[in-house]
Amino acid sequence: MDITLQIGGEAGQGINTVGDLLAQVFVKAGFHTFTINDAESRIRGGYNYTQIRVSDNPIHAPVDDLDVIVAFSDDAVIKPRNKLANDGVIVFDDNVEFKDIEACHYAAPLQKVAKEIGGHVRMTNAAALGAVLAMLKFPIELAEETLSSIFKKKGEKVISSNVAVARAMYDRTLEEFSGPCSQNLSTIQQGPGIDKMLLTGNRAMALGAMAANLKWISSYPMSPSTALFQDIITYSRDLEIGTIQTEDEIASICMALGASYAGARSMVTTSGGGFSLMVEAVGLGAMAEIPIVIYNAQRAGPSTGLPTRTEQADLLFMAFASQGEFPRIMLAPKDPLEGFDVAVRAFDLADKFQVPVMILGDQHLADSTWSTPPIDVTKVKIDRGSLSSKGSGDYERYKLTNDGVSPRAFPGDPGKVVVSSSNVHFEDGHITEDPDVRNAMVQKFLKKIPNILDALEPPKIYGPEKADVTLLTWGSSWGAANEAVEILHKDGVSINQLHFCDIYPLRTELLTSVFGQVKKIIAVEQNATSQLAKLIRMETGLDVHHHVNKYDGRPMTPGWIIQQLKEGGVL
Amino acid sequence: MITLEQLEGVQKITWCTGCGNFGILAALKKAIIELGVPQHEIAMVSGIGCNSKMPHYINLNAFHTLHGRSIPIATGVHVANTNLSTIVHVGDGDTLGEGLGHLIHTARRNVNIAVFIHNNGVNGLTQGQFSPSAPRGYVSKTSPPPPGAPMDPVNPVGLAITGGATFVARGFSGDQKMLVEIMTKAIRHKGFAVVDILQPCQTWNRKLTWAYFNEKTYSLQEASHDTSDRWKAIERAFENGDKIPIGVFYDVERPDLASGLSLPEKEPLKDHQTDLKKLQDIIDGMLL
Ligand SMILES: Cc1ncc(C[n+]2csc(CCOP(=O)(O)OP(=O)(O)O)c2C)c(N)n1
Ligand code: SF4
Ligand SMILES: [Mg+2]
Numbered sequence: 001m002d003i004t005l006q007i008g009g010e011a012g013q014g015i016n017t018v019g020d021l022l023a024q025v026f027v028k029a030g031f032h033t034f035t036i037n038d039a040e041s042r043i044r045g046g047y048n049y050t051q052i053r054v055s056d057n058p059i060h061a062p063v064d065d066l067d068v069i070v071a072f073s074d075d076a077v078i079k080p081r082n083k084l085a086n087d088g089v090i091v092f093d094d095n096v097e098f099k100d101i102e103a104c105h106y107a108a109p110l111q112k113v114a115k116e117i118g119g120h121v122r123m124t125n126a127a128a129l130g131a132v133l134a135m136l137k138f139p140i141e142l143a144e145e146t147l148s149s150i151f152k153k154k155g156e157k158v159i160s161s162n163v164a165v166a167r168a169m170y171d172r173t174l175e176e177f178s179g180p181c182s183q184n185l186s187t188i189q190q191g192p193g194i195d196k197m198l199l200t201g202n203r204a205m206a207l208g209a210m211a212a213n214l215k216w217i218s219s220y221p222m223s224p225s226t227a228l229f230q231d232i233i234t235y236s237r238d239l240e241i242g243t244i245q246t247e248d249e250i251a252s253i254c255m256a257l258g259a260s261y262a263g264a265r266s267m268v269t270t271s272g273g274g275f276s277l278m279v280e281a282v283g284l285g286a287m288a289e290i291p292i293v294i295y296n297a298q299r300a301g302p303s304t305g306l307p308t309r310t311e312q313a314d315l316l317f318m319a320f321a322s323q324g325e326f327p328r329i330m331l332a333p334k335d336p337l338e339g340f341d342v343a344v345r346a347f348d349l350a351d352k353f354q355v356p357v358m359i360l361g362d363q364h365l366a367d368s369t370w371s372t373p374p375i376d377v378t379k380v381k382i383d384r385g386s387l388s389s390k391g392s393g394d395y396e397r398y399k400l401t402n403d404g405v406s407p408r409a410f411p412g413d414p415g416k417v418v419v420s421s422s423n424v425h426f427e428d429g430h431i432t433e434d435p436d437v438r439n440a441m442v443q444k445f446l447k448k449i450p451n452i453l454d455a456l457e458p459p460k461i462y463g464p465e466k467a468d469v470t471l472l473t474w475g476s477s478w479g480a481a482n483e484a485v486e487i488l489h490k491d492g493v494s495i496n497q498l499h500f501c502d503i504y505p506l507r508t509e510l511l512t513s514v515f516g517q518v519k520k521i522i523a524v525e526q527n528a529t530s531q532l533a534k535l536i537r538m539e540t541g542l543d544v545h546h547h548v549n550k551y552d553g554r555p556m557t558p559g560w561i562i563q564q565l566k567e568g569g570v571l
Numbered sequence: 572m573i574t575l576e577q578l579e580g581v582q583k584i585t586w587c588t589g590c591g592n593f594g595i596l597a598a599l600k601k602a603i604i605e606l607g608v609p610q611h612e613i614a615m616v617s618g619i620g621c622n623s624k625m626p627h628y629i630n631l632n633a634f635h636t637l638h639g640r641s642i643p644i645a646t647g648v649h650v651a652n653t654n655l656s657t658i659v660h661v662g663d664g665d666t667l668g669e670g671l672g673h674l675i676h677t678a679r680r681n682v683n684i685a686v687f688i689h690n691n692g693v694n695g696l697t698q699g700q701f702s703p704s705a706p707r708g709y710v711s712k713t714s715p716p717p718p719g720a721p722m723d724p725v726n727p728v729g730l731a732i733t734g735g736a737t738f739v740a741r742g743f744s745g746d747q748k749m750l751v752e753i754m755t756k757a758i759r760h761k762g763f764a765v766v767d768i769l770q771p772c773q774t775w776n777r778k779l780t781w782a783y784f785n786e787k788t789y790s791l792q793e794a795s796h797d798t799s800d801r802w803k804a805i806e807r808a809f810e811n812g813d814k815i816p817i818g819v820f821y822d823v824e825r826p827d828l829a830s831g832l833s834l835p836e837k838e839p840l841k842d843h844q845t846d847l848k849k850l851q852d853i854i855d856g857m858l859l
Contacts, residue, residue: 027859146859196858210850215840216651218643235853239845240835242650244828247676251643254636254673258616258647261634262655263841266647284637374858377850410841411614411632412652419581419626421635422619430581430627431635 001031001056003183004063005132006080008049009072011042018070018128019050021150023198025129025138026054027371028146030191033198034059035369036555041223041307047075056191060335060370060479064559067182068135070128074098087182091131091173093124106131106177113172118165126162130169135177137186140170196374201365201476204336204372205295206231208343209267211377214293216242216259216266218252223307224363225269225297249274253281253292260290261420263410265347267293272301272314275321282356283322286445288420289398289406291350291357291385293343298362300553309553310363312475313527318358319504319535327353327448329456330504332360332475336370338501344380349455351385353448354405360503362526364555365476391415396427400440404447449505456502458510463489463496468519469570472544474500474532476555481524483558484565493571500532506539515542520570522546524561546570573603573610580628591770591781592622594744595660595689600629601747602754606656614655616645618670620662621696622689622770639669642677645684646828652839653829656758659686664694667703667725674727678734678763680828685738685757685764688727691772692779699775709778727767729808732801732821737762739804739821743769743788745781746817753819762827769817784815791818798822 007018016037023033034053040046051066053059065085071077071092084090092098094107108131114123126147133143147166151159206228209217219229229243236243242264246252249270256266270278275296285292298314300306318330329349333339342359350357388395388407395416399406406427409416419429424441426432462478463485473481478499485497498514498521515521523533523544528551533544548564550556565571578600586592603613615631617623619638626633632655636644641659649657666674666688674686692705700713703725710719731739738760742750750768757764769788771781796818797803804821835843 024859149859197854198857198859207850207854210845211847213845215843215845216647218647235850237833238849238853240833240840240843241845242832242834242840244650244832246643247672250640251646251673251676254640254643255647255650258634258644258649259651259840260647261644262614262648262651263839264651266651280637281640284640288634288636375854377847377854380847410652411648412611412655412839412841414609414611416611416632417630418632419635420633421626422637423635428581429633431624 003067004051004053005068006049006051006066007070008076010045011048012044013072014125015048016050017125019052021129022052024150025143025146027195029142030193031056032058032195033371036062037367039308047079061483062555062557064557068132070132085182087180089135089181113169114165117168118161123162123165126165127169130166131173134170134173135181137184194373195371197372198369199336199372200367200369201336201339201361202228203231204339205343208340210239211380212344212347213265213382214241214267215264216256218244218246218255219269220246220249220252220274222271222274224299224366225271225295229269249277253278256292257281257285257290260292269295271297271299279321283324284422285356286326287422289354291354293346293350293357295359297366306553310555311526312362315531326445327355327452329355329357329452330360331502333501334476334478337372340375348383352383353452360475362476397429398425398427400427400444403451404444453505453507456507458507459498459500461496461498466517467496468494470514470518470521471497471524472521473497473524474503477524477526480556480558480561484561487558508540520545522548522570524548526550572607577610578630581630582627584628586621587774589773591744592689595768596628598747598750598754601751605755606758608656612655614648614657616641616648616659618661618665620665622660622662625660639665642670642673646677646682649682649684650829651841654839657684658758659684661688663688663690663704664702667727675734678731678736681737681762681825683761683827683829687766687768689770690767691770691776693772693775695772695775726808728820729805731765732804732808736765737823737825738764740819741767741817743784743817745784762825787815788817789814791816
């Protein structure tokens, strides 16, 4: 089973709510889901949709064919119509005037039933749910309990009316709609139910940051990063985390650096434009060796670009942002669960090496929802790195050591004076222009790099260990490429995937050996210029053979990648 | 509690002879001794400029940061450890130019830090260009040819008061007694304290000189100014002609930022450990 449902309409029509309901019903029934939200950067009107893919196998990407479309506006019928699978069905609210609709589609009285049975148009969501489930012949019993538990928080009356509306619309659809539907789930049983949560990348990383003892976050809203910041604020009172929405991103990162200098694990969240404003302070963090975690949820640029859409085009910008030369760490999780781990690791790495750590997400990872197994945070152990022992003596914040890392102390520690500076400084933190000290301090930075490389995860191969063709990916493009590899592999193509989560500094061992073995290596990146491939060439002299690039702001699908490979003559 | 010897700076001072910064440093040392808090509980944040080299001339926890960004950085230091007395030393180019927005936003948040603006009317360290507080008509290498800067100066005292700062004063490097008193009060004040300190730049500023300030300044307190009256304070702040008022303009109490944040109750944020069981409960609440 592998079906995709799309709910479309105008912003403000509750499309995401229907999507959430459907995903919850299917996850409760024991299946895997993957949801993408496609929203214009506006609050009302336009054409937005949410797409829920459901499968009994784990899934990692959206696909191209739609089995059921639920439309709340005429655009939501017209625009996706060419993606409808054979025997796919469009359910549209019968308020939407639509003349040339084929007989197989269903003008459903969604609002009418919501009003008649539930007493309020608000329950149109439940009606839509009922209609979709009926289209699929999904056994309603599997859904009813879920519905009750979903609406539980809202009280007894809301539960019963929503359930009644869904049920009524379900029955009515079965009665009124006689056309075929590409999917018939009448015989499905409760699935194995490994997944217990619905997690977006943003939420998973918020949980990871909180598990890592994040104590201060200062940010300024910018799509698609904002939800992470909001999640942390939501739980900040319970968990005693300091949070503030600042006047701009410069203040965000500066506050975070101040808090980190004083000993609190700190983070900022933003997207490319906000990160641009932060750049000077990234250099301050580097020079003063203050740990900081920077999350950039990339969107299509340059400038305002496509505010609510995805891209992976900030990699080189982030790798080289700021004047001067210094170590930094860049991590790009592929999915929410990895995002959780990456967030925890990011804080440890920042503390251990006292460098800026950058998490590169993107809108696709940030906003899409994966069904995932439960997360256990109780075993998370954190590592604050080298700390100066208590007691007095002449403390020197930048004491030269073999590994370039100096034990930290914080203002407030009795008997110590902690001096940091953005100027080149002596070991005691006071400023100097002495050439020998300058050299020693640059070497101090460089000494950290081999140990950082050791602490980073090497890239991973997915699919067969050896293959003729290798897709080279990073970050959230993993999902679509991974499924493309699976499909092609089943078709007898010798293909695998080399994927980077920990991007920079670049680990080259596996990379060189893969380049030595394969016939063709293909960069698959959500940008126009294959930035990871460029970075690899810069660091190793190795060049990929072919490029697959997507830069229209929409996430890749496995089908699209396969088509590009075919058109490019790779397959 | 702290002695003058303990505060003795680590580095040799590089300011020009006759620079107004000497008076501010001397006053700060006296103010800190007067405060009576342990040395390790004071943190200084400075920006970039002649003035911002203060941390190297006094022995305190310090972070010598970026041009224009000290105030948000100090806000971070403060929230991470509210037990610290956090003070900021910045120039006029720094905080009335690059960082002006931060000054206003920090004022409206009433962050419990003290900001000392070394106001010399020039960008000293970059060789004397006119700063945002240079008077109209000020001639420097980067102001348009005479008649000089075709714009009015920023009024730091007026801005701080209207912005929401709860302690606003002006000192003069040449009036040590008053400056020590003001600085001590500013650090003790629970809320955002801004002190505009008149600081002659001996090398570049031929207009705002020791003689100029000696002649024009008068004490607000001797003129029995009411520091709780916002409108009177603003009126005084815009007195900027033949007479320049120095002293405390405005001094009131309002809730500070930290009291409105979800900071831990029992210990500084920096020492707090998130209760993972509570986080697990939150996650369990998300399970379907
Ligand atoms: C972002 C940035 N822009 C410019 C500079 C160059 N710069 C260093 S100090 C300074 C002006 C200092 O003037 P002020 O803040 O009034 O301090 P003063 O030297 O007068 O004490 C400038 C423009 C810098 N360091 N950083
Ligand atoms: S240039 Fe002016 S402000 Fe800078 S040290 Fe010399 S006198 Fe002082
Ligand atoms: Mg100046």
